[in-house]
Amino acid sequence: MVTLPCAAVLFDVDGTLVDSTPLVERAARVWAAEYGIDADEFLSDAHGRRTSDRVADFLAADRVREATARLDALEASRTDGITALPGVLALLAALDDLPWALVTSMDKEQLRVRTGVAGVPLPPVAITAEDVPRGKPDPSGYLLAAERLGVDPSACLVVEDAPAGVAAGRAAGATVVAVTTSHPAGSLTAADHIVPDLTHVLPAPGGLRLTL
Missing domain, CATH: 3.40.50.1000 (HAD superfamily/HAD-like)
Known part of the structure; x- marks a missing residue:
């Protein structure tokens, strides 16, 4: 000790x-498919970081706000698990x-x-x-x-x-x-x-x- x-x-x-890992991963996979992003690559360094910061690694600056809001909405749509x-x-x-x-x-x-x-x-x-x-x-x-x-x-x-x-x-x-x-x-x-x-x-x- x-x-x-x-x-x-x-x-x-x-x-x-x-x-809340299962919920976050399910939402990220739906979101990644919508934006043409590899979900496994996105998730590989997403944990512990702000959503907007990780989204900015993949999308142009003028798309980050909207895409972050979409991912947040997907995560907020469920609480199971x-x-x-x-x-x-x-x-x-x-x-x-x-x-x-x-x-x-x-x-x-x-x-x-x-x-x-x-x-x-x-x-x-x-x-x-x-x-x-x-x-x-x-x-x-x-x-x-x-x-x-x-x-x-x-x-x-x-x-x-x-x-x-x-x-x-x-x-x-x-x-x-x-x-x-x-x-x-x-x-x-x-x-x-x-x-x-x-x-x-x-x-x-x-x-x-x-x-x-």
Whole structure:
């Protein structure tokens, strides 16, 4: 076991707290067919990034807004299969006085719907795609969350599941804990610590305790 002291915990959402992967992949495949894009190529580096940023990798700038809105609409049309990942609800309920926030590449409505379906509570500070000029792996979201919590980013723990998010947390100066809920450990080696899921993370006085 290892205990990590911190002033706050900053959680990614999709793939870290909430599993909506089947829904997202189904929507992406419908969308990719409409736009003549290889769905597997699109999905290969989509997880953990803002939709608009990934769409911009494939389409001209003047098509990004409309195409992003279409993909968002496809994702919003269903909620089946959305669940909280193992250990999430118990950990969040046990954090007590330790401040925590969400930093997600989803927009506000996606966050509201998916956390609501999964039963994940929304904290006072939740940074979404609309709140930052650049998405992960840029650290803007994590820096803004730390600022709104009134803590130094270097005193935060970031909990992530995707390489882009791990890079964002490291760039923000935080200690990063990665969970292998969506990516293999080999693609998350930039994290400071890697655990299978949040059943291996427990609250501790002034921080979190990991069972490795």
